[in-house]
Amino acid sequence: MEPLEEELLVRRACQRDTEAFAHLYATVYKDLYRFALYTLGRPEDAEDVVSDTVTDAYATIHKLRTASAFRPWIFKILTNKCKKMIKGYANPPYPLAMEIAIPDRNYAEIQDVKNAFANLNPRERLILSLTVFAGYNNEEAAKLLHMKAGTLRSIKSRAMDKMEKMI
Numbered sequence: 011m012e013p014l015e016e017e018l019l020v021r022r023a024c025q026r027d028t029e030a031f032a033h034l035y036a037t038v039y040k041d042l043y044r045f046a047l048y049t050l051g052r053p054e055d056a057e058d059v060v061s062d063t064v065t066d067a068y069a070t071i072h073k074l075r076t077a078s079a080f081r082p083w084i085f086k087i088l089t090n091k092c093k094k095m096i097k098g099y100a101n102p103p104y105p106l107a108m109e110i111a112i113p114d115r116n117y118a119e120i121q122d123v124k125n126a127f128a129n130l131n132p133r134e135r136l137i138l139s140l141t142v143f144a145g146y147n148n149e150e151a152a153k154l155l156h157m158k159a160g161t162l163r164s165i166k167s168r169a170m171d172k173m174e175k176m177i
Contacts (some may be wrong), residue, residue: 013078014153019078023068031068038081039064041144042088048094049139051128066091085144089136089154096132126176134169137162 016037022030042063046056067084074083127135140151141162152162 016080017077020071020080022076024072024074024077026072028068031071035064035067038084042084045085045139045144047131048093048127048143049136050065050095051132051135054125056159059095061086062091063088073081080149082146084141085146089140089144092136092139093155119142122177123173125172130169130172134165134172137166138169143176161173 013158016034019030019034023034039060042060043056046059047053050056050059063084066087077140103148119164130138137151138153140154146154146164148163149159152159155162
C-alpha cells in the first residue's frame with residue numbers, strides 16, 4: 011500500500027470509518043498474527059491477543075496523532091498484550107506448532123530454526139519477534155519493553171547465539 015493511501019485510510023479510520031479501519035487491518039493482520047504466534051508459541055493465544063489488539067485499536071484509533079504511525083502504534087498495542095499474556099502463563103508455553111509456510115527454503119533448515127526459536131525463553135522470543143519479525147530497531151524495541159537498549163541488545167545477542175548453537 012502506498013504511504014499516501016495508508017495516511018488517507020488512517021484519517022478516515024480516525025473518524026470512525028469502519029471500512030477504512032478494515033482495510034488498514036487487512037494490511038497488517040498476517041504480521042500481527044505471525045508476531046503473536048512467534049512470541050507466545052500457542053496459536054489460540056496468538057488469535058486471542060490479535061483479536062484483543064484489533065478491538066482496542068479500533069476503539070482508540072481516534073487518539074492516533076500521526077497517520078504514518080499506524081503500524082508501530084498497533085504493534086505497540088499487540089506487544090503490550092503479549093507481555094501481559096506471558097506474565098499470566100502459569101506453566102511454560104507448549105512447544106511451538108509453526109504453521110506459517112516460508113516459500114523457497116529447505117524444510118529441514120526451517121524446522122531447525124523453528125525448533126531453536128521455540129526453545130528460547132518467552133522474553134528472548136519477544137525480543138527477537140520485535141526486532142526480527144516486526145521490524146523494530148533495538149532502541150524502539152527497548153522503549154516498548156521498558157528496558158535499556160544495551161540490555162535488549164545483550165539479550166538479543168545471547169538468544170541469537172543460543173539459536174545458532176542449537177542449529
